[in-house]
Amino acid sequence: MHAGTVRPGCPQDEDRSRAGPGKTGYDGAPAVLRFNHELLARVRTELNLTQEAAAAAAGVDVRTYRRYESGAVNEAAEGFVVRNASRRRLLGALSRELGIAESELVVAEVPKEEEAPGGWRPCHAHTLPRARHFVGREEALALLRASTRGVIAVVAIGGAGKTALVERFVAALGEGPLAGGLFVWSFYDDTRVEAFFAAATKYFASGAEVPAGERPQALQEALAAGPPHVVVLDGLEVLQGSGLDDTTYGRIGDGALRRLLMSAARGLGAARVVLTTRFEPSDLQAWDGAGLTTLRLGGLSPAEGSTLLERWGLAAGASLRPLVEKVGGHALSVAMLGSYAGTFLDGDGAKAQAIALEPAARDDVQARRLLVVLAAYARALAPEERDLVARLALFPAGAEVELLARLAAAGGAVAGALAGLDAAQIGPIVARLERLGLVARAAPRRYTAHPFVAEYFRSLLAGPPAAIHEVEREHLIARLDVHGPGPHADARLDTYEALLMHTLRAGRTGEAASLYFRSLGGFSHLGLQLGAMSRGARIVRAFAEGGDPARMTAGAGPGRRARLVYDWGLYAGALGDLAQASRCYRIHAALVREAGNLEGLTTSLRALAYTERLAGALTEALQLCEAAAEVAIRADAPGDAARALALRARVLHDLGRVEAAEAGFAEARALGDRPFARRSFWAAEHALALGRVAAAQAEIESNLAGLHELGWAGHRAHAETILGALALAGEEPDPDRASDHLARARTWTTATGEVEVVLRCHALEAQICLAERRFADAERAIRSGLVLAETCGFGLFAVDFNNLALTRALAVGSVVDEAAAQALAAAQARPSYAWGLADALHLAGSAATGVQARGLLAQAATLRAALLHPQLAATQAALAGC
DSSP states (O other), X not given: OOTTOEEOOOGGGTTOOOOOTTOBOGGGOBOEEEEOHHHHHHHHHHTTOOHHHHHHHHTSOHHHHHHHHHTTTSBTTTBOOOOSHHHHHHHHHHHHHHTOOHHHHEEEEOOGGGOOTTEEOOEESSOOOOOSSOOOOHHHHHHHHSOOOEEEEEEOOTTSSHHHHHHHHHHHTTTOOBSSOEEEEETTTOOOHHHHHHHHHHHHTTTOOOOGGGHHHHHHHHHHHSSSOEEEEEOGGGGBOOSOTTOOTTOBSOHHHXXXXXXXHHOOTTXXXXXXXXXXXXXXXXXXXXXXXXXXXXXXXXXXXXXXXXXXXXXXXXXXXXXXXXXXXXXXHHHHHHHHHHHHSTTOHHHHTTSOOHHHHTTOTTHHHHHHHHHHHHHHSOHHHHHHHHHHXXXXXXXXXXXXXXXXXXXXXXXXXXXXXXXXXXXXXXXXHHHHTSSEEEETTEEEOOHHHHHHHHTTOSSOHHHHHHHHHHHHHTTOOTTSSOOOSHHHHHHHHHXXXXXXXXXXXXXXXXXXXXXXXXIIIIITTTOOHHHHHHHHHHTBGGGOGGGBOGXXXXXXXXXXXXXXXXXXXXXXXXXXXXXXXXXXXXXXXXTTOHHHHHHHHHHHHHHHHHHTOHHHHHXXXXXXXHHHHHTTOHHHHHHHHHHHHHHHHHTTOHHHHHHHHHHHHHTTOOOOTHHHHHHHHHHHHTTOHHHHHHHHHHHHHHHHHHTOHHHHHHHHHHHHHXXXXXXXXXXXXXXXXXXXXXXXXXXHOOHHHHHHHHHHHHHHHHHTTOHHHHHHHHHHHHHHHHHHTOHHHHHHHHHHHHHHHHHHTSSHHHHHHHHHHHHHHSTTOHHHHHHHHHHHHHHOOHHHHHHHHHHHHHHHHHHHOHHHHHHHHHHHHO
């Protein structure tokens, strides 16, 4: 970017301007205040008001109103200046009647000459709900404003004001240009992690198109290399384990996001991540006090709470302090009390005291007190207001005015008191509810309710929620042919996913399962062909109560329940979450065992063995392979038996039991099933390790046409990494040919980010770079692979990457001792991985001197002899015994 230019904000934010009065530009340069006439016009249009109606509501003549909406009140030199009380009163009236905060109507604009060269425009992918009144929190705001690197986690119970706090911090930064990027995302509004990576990467990469599979890594690199960027993530708890139903408390469910936050805590240059959550981020606890700063947000003090009540319209006085103390300073409870008393009790705090909060407090200190306040509030609302919030509460990410109008048009219990109202009539109702603080604007025409508020108002629905979701389901069906072939375009996939979710919430679980397996194609289409792993995992999770695979909905039928759990394991494994994958396969095994499905059981045991092998638990993997083979033989399924025996042979190879591995591959071939895909890959890798390059080459090449015909791009990418290793293993290593295979493998990883194949690509890239003596590139590939392997728990890969790091250190003659110690420690931590241990001993022996070197090399030679020449090693051992 050339000096003097300003980086653009994100597309979602082109019409947004929310800097408040008193803002400054770079180096404290004063900003000119401007009346935000564009916002006024947009909101008036959204509410379907004429200029005459808006003028009447504000209490001015239409000519005066038009001067404000046209921007004529902004003077060329001075901007917008509040010179008299009448202008101040008009601002207040516009704010009250149209639901726009004064800080949004009067905004700061940095003069062009003050703009910083190369500055960054903020990107608000989502607009954080703004608390109508905000008090206190000065220490917390000061901590957020400090130039702390790493991760700042704002942790508190629901309704404590986490989002409001962060929104004030973000608003104070203004609309730029800033020294670094500011990117704001709300997982309350959009739980799609892949959508977050798409938007954030595009922003921080200055609009460059980055393939989906490369976005997590590209985002980390952009944050690490850039200026002091800030990433704001609101509502992380929707992706975390709650600690209930066997979920791990605070664990981030998405592997790519978990790795990003761990990298940020470890250090990504000058960047920092500010997140809000109800749960402590347990994945980051290793950096607590260093790369992780935890801000635990408590309640408002009696003084702060009293001030907040006064701002909602309650009369000032000592009687407000007991009211604040009754709700424990819980920010949302205080705000709801203030809004209710200010609106319906004429600001009389004494009348608010009459709300019986004490009995509720005996059950639940915070939530039940708030529900009592909301119950009083609901009784005071008009029927259409109450029913609107109750329906909005069914849509966690919010609902557009048009969706609410569709519900109103449906009539009956679906519409409730909204029956007969159109969008033009619903708009002002929502605007009033926004002014009361019961709903918040999530987008120009989309509104949402706080989870606590939604929880209560959902209970007021007269009709079943399923009927409401049925209306939206029918609306989506009209846009799709649900029996068409598997969709590909992201927009079409989004629509199918939305249809599936509304079908599920409409109580049509079987139909939702059909949409997943038939219309979306299950894992065989979403995963194997499209590589939409995050989307697939999110969809199958929706079928499980509480996001727990052990509580998969019974409505899908026993067979489909098992398939959903199994697919969940496949997605989790591809995303690098080996622990979740293993758990899913164990649950799947229990389900199919109970159903007497032996073929399903052998498949589950084999998948579990594969996962445990990747994690480095080789002994357990071997036992699972043997169990899978035994069950397959009992089920008279020779193909499954062959696959189980081939995997068993691969694990035996890892364990260093080479002769047993040879016998195992032969036994699998004797069953008559032609080796294909992974079964063939395992045999080729075994042959490659033993130096049988031609045999390994033939094994892999015999697979390629079949893999292409089936559309198994992920398996083909695995095959290409083996072919790349073979290109380097011949008598005349060919790095160029290896690079061609690497490029073909990466056509899959750039689209999907499948972790195992990404690790294979990093390893192959490192080997190519070492062969070409490009040591700086080798270091980058090794470091990326090692961090990914360690973060995701791929134990065997972690050993291999440490050995590659030592190989590089020996080649360049630097940090050798450190690399040797690390490689030995990693290999000795997994001594059952014989090949990794042998390499580590040999390399460490080459790095050492004197007696230590001779000892390590001797151990390596003995182990290598046992691996490569097991019969000779056994004879030598017998002679030594004599």
